[in-house]
Amino acid sequence: MGGDALRGEGGARGRGSRLRGNDDAKLPPMATLADLQRWLDNPLPAEAAERALLSGSMGESPSKYSRSPAMWNAAFRDVGLDAAHAPFDVRPEHLAGFVEAARALPGFMGSNVTVPHKLAIMPLLDEIDPIAREIGAVNTFLLAEDGRLIGFNTDADGLIASMLRPLPGKAEPFLPSLDGRDVLLLGAGGAGRAAAFALAREIGGGSLLLTNRSPERAADLAAQAAAATGASVSAVGQEEVLAAALRMDVIVNASTVGQSGVRRLGGGEATSLEAFSSLAPASPAVVADDGDEAAFRREWFAQSADAVAENNARSAETIASCKPEAAFVDAVYSPDETVLLRQARLSGRKTLNGKGMLVMQAAFSFVHRMTRRHLQAAGLDPDALYDRVVAVMAEAF
Ligand code: NAP
Numbered sequence: 299m300g301g302d303a304l305r306g307e308g309g310a311r312g313r314g315s316r317l318r319g320n321d322d323a324k325l326p327p328m329a330t331l332a333d334l335q336r337w338l339d340n341p342l343p344a345e346a347a348e349r350a351l352l353s354g355s356m357g358e359s360p361s362k363y364s365r366s367p368a369m370w371n372a373a374f375r376d377v378g379l380d381a382a383h384a385p386f387d388v389r390p391e392h393l394a395g396f397v398e399a400a401r402a403l404p405g406f407m408g409s410n411v412t413v414p415h416k417l418a419i420m421p422l423l424d425e426i427d428p429i430a431r432e433i434g435a436v437n438t439f440l441l442a443e444d445g446r447l448i449g450f451n452t453d454a455d456g457l458i459a460s461m462l463r464p465l466p467g468k469a470e471p472f473l474p475s476l477d478g479r480d481v482l483l484l485g486a487g488g489a490g491r492a493a494a495f496a497l498a499r500e501i502g503g504g505s506l507l508l509t510n511r512s513p514e515r516a517a518d519l520a521a522q523a524a525a526a527t528g529a530s531v532s533a534v535g536q537e538e539v540l541a542a543a544l545r546m547d548v549i550v551n552a553s554t555v556g557q558s559g560v561r562r563l564g565g566g567e568a569t570s571l572e573a574f575s576s577l578a579p580a581s582p583a584v585v586a587d588d589g590d591e592a593a594f595r596r597e598w599f600a601q602s603a604d605a606v607a608e609n610n611a612r613s614a615e616t617i618a619s620c621k622p623e624a625a626f627v628d629a630v631y632s633p634d635e636t637v638l639l640r641q642a643r644l645s646g647r648k649t650l651n652g653k654g655m656l657v658m659q660a661a662f663s664f665v666h667r668m669t670r671r672h673l674q675a676a677g678l679d680p681d682a683l684y685d686r687v688v689a690v691m692a693e694a695f
Pocket residue numbers: 413453456484485486487488489490510511512515552553554555557571579580581582629630631652653655656657659
């Protein structure tokens with residue numbers, strides 16, 4: 299079925315039931331998949347036209363790396379919802395056009411939002427949930443029944459659930475509780491902000507210490523999280539953090555340090571963070587990138603080897619002196635094991651990567667946010683589906 303066939307009541311199953319008509323002055327005219335496709339750099343998959351409902355993951359190039367379509371489509375199949383989840387590759391100058399086409403597309407449910415649109419999308423939405431407003435970033439938006447677009451942030455739920463609820467295949471949670479724990483958080487970007495407010499709400503009489511490459515962001519975030527939660531939250535510089543780590547019960551990385559892949563910086567330059575531990579300062583070389591990845595890596599490695607060696611040595615020395623029972627958590631899920639987690643595991647500490655966080659935040663969004671009203675309309679009980687959706691998404695990851 300082509301995109302134009304989706305217009306009006308003759309559209310894909312279920313799309314004709316939407317309360318949206320060209321004669322309704324308050325709502326924009328109906329859009330088609332062709333209207334949505336105009337704003338995308340990747341072709342929509344065939345399932346987008348074959349299913350009654352459409353959701354997706356929107357970022358600069360999720361079609362190249364995102365695990366979300368596989369996870370969400372597996373969950374849709376499992377619960378029997380006639381829905382598809384597509385990657386939406388949207389460049390910044392196409393964001394507003396994409397949002398308006400999505401708003402007017404019959405059967406559109408909502409979308410995950412990733413780099414670089416988590417902030418830029420906020421003024422384009424009709425409502426921002428208080429948690430997302432506090433964090434200052436949206437990672438999910440949904441199309442409500444009345445046509446409003448509502449932004450949320452489910453990263454906090456995902457992080458805390460991955461630490462405190464048993465993951466699929468595990469009898470016990472990673473940690474029984476965060477109450478009274480001293481926690482070190484590395485990073486104050488979008489994920490770091492979500493983690494800071496969420497951790498501050500879980501630590502009770504414990505403490506939360508933040509650090510970030512740009513120290514003013516950590517200081518601002520510490521002040522905001524302390525004011526919002528009443529918890530003991532403070533910030534230190536990247537150099538002081540190595541000594542502070544020794545008294546910590548839990549160390550959480552929410553920075554991009556340790557993440558795989560080439561980080562293209564524009565202007566024909568790129569760098570890479572995979573070889574570094576997020577616990578110690580990381581200063582990778584920035585080198586020319588003409589799209590030949592092997593050539594980039596040879597030059598990058600030659601120029602960064604000393605910095606990697608110093609970073610790894612300082613991190614290893616610190617981890618070797620941390621509490622034996624200290625637990626290490628990384629929001630990064632690619633690679634499976636970052637340098638931080640490898641050093642922690644090799645020195646006998648408990649470790650948890652970001653896969654659980656990604657799965658738990660997606661399951662939370664599936665059950666409580668983006669898909670909730672569609673599950674209910676199909677006669678399903680969303681709350682009863684949570685554990686099953688977690689298991690299915692984890693398997694499909
Ligand atoms: P972001 O908003 O771009 O923030 C990047 C963070 O990394 C900032 O704190 C930044 O510090 C820091 N950073 C970048 N380069 C650095 C360097 N060379 N040395 C030290 N710090 C550096 O990104 P994000 O959305 O927060 O994502 C952070 C990571 O979390 C990513 O790897 C992402 O994949 C992961 N994540 C995972 C999940 C999940 O579900 N598992 C969810 C969300 C995010 P500055 O402030 O100084 O720039």
